[in-house]
Amino acid sequence: MKCRTAERWISRDLDRPLEGAVRAALEAHLAACPKCRATASDVQSLRARLGEVRYPEPLPYFWTRLEARLAAAPAAPSQAFWLRWSLRAIPASLALIAGFLGAMMVFVPTNGETTTSQALLFGEENPIVETRTILDDDKPGNRDIAVLFAADERPAGSIRIPRP
């Protein structure tokens, strides 16, 4: 084991004790290397010293002062508020969806209410059948338009062109 690796393992051993082959290898290295033994001793004593550090206490009346600041601080939305809001939002959303679906069912036209043109459009029937349907229609206007279009379909030679 190299000294550099040993140094890393020495530090690691303070946080997560080494086991098995790694521990054995480190111990063998420490037994043979005085420099790393000194490092191990330094690292351990420094760690112990840091553990002895005592910082001062917070200033007196910490909570009393904090309470006053909390009262003055802008109120953040509390969890309770958001929880209440989301709990109300769930049934409201469900009701909205149900209402929408209901409206769809009520307002979508049924087959009995479709007009002749809609029935033809949706039915995709044969054009000849469609024409016959139009001609058979009761409305005289439709019949007249159909006759006019039929006149346009006469051969070109049969049309008389007026001369000046």
Added chain:
Amino acid sequence: MDERTIVDQARRGRREAFEELVKMYNQKVFHLAFSFVRDRAAADDLAQEVFIKAYQALAKFRADSEFGTWLYRVAVNHIKDHLRKTARRKEVSLDELGEGPIAVADSAEERERAREEEERLRLVLRVLETLPPKYRLILTMRDVQGLSYDEVAKVLGVAPGTVDSRLHRARKMLRKKLASLVHREGGRA
């Protein structure tokens, strides 16, 4: 009452429960802040700000993690922000470091030993002060405050391997700087 119940009550807006949490953690948060600002009033102010932030963000706290770890994360982020804003480092005030570990000494010999111990401790703290913030932070949390290895990883939001290498570098740096200072001053840490 266990901590989880207290946290739950605090989340529901019970002020007394939050007070309980503050009493449980104010010293730890204060010490973390003090290790950076080295000023009792400034550290106290920072600790109060951390608790205000925590109070306002309590709704975001997920009950599946430890409250202490979460609070530490809030504290670390706030202290980092503070350091970034102030961007100036205060010199260590030796009078503010608090009492050393040995408070009672009877004989003159014991008093002398206690004084030496205290001096060494202050020297270590002075050197700790000079480390880059990320190394100072990890050493303070792990070696001074005694947070567990896993807690440190969670607070910093880093992988265990990163904690390993950062701690190793921090300790190595501290040791080198201390050795060099002791060498200059002709003493022994």
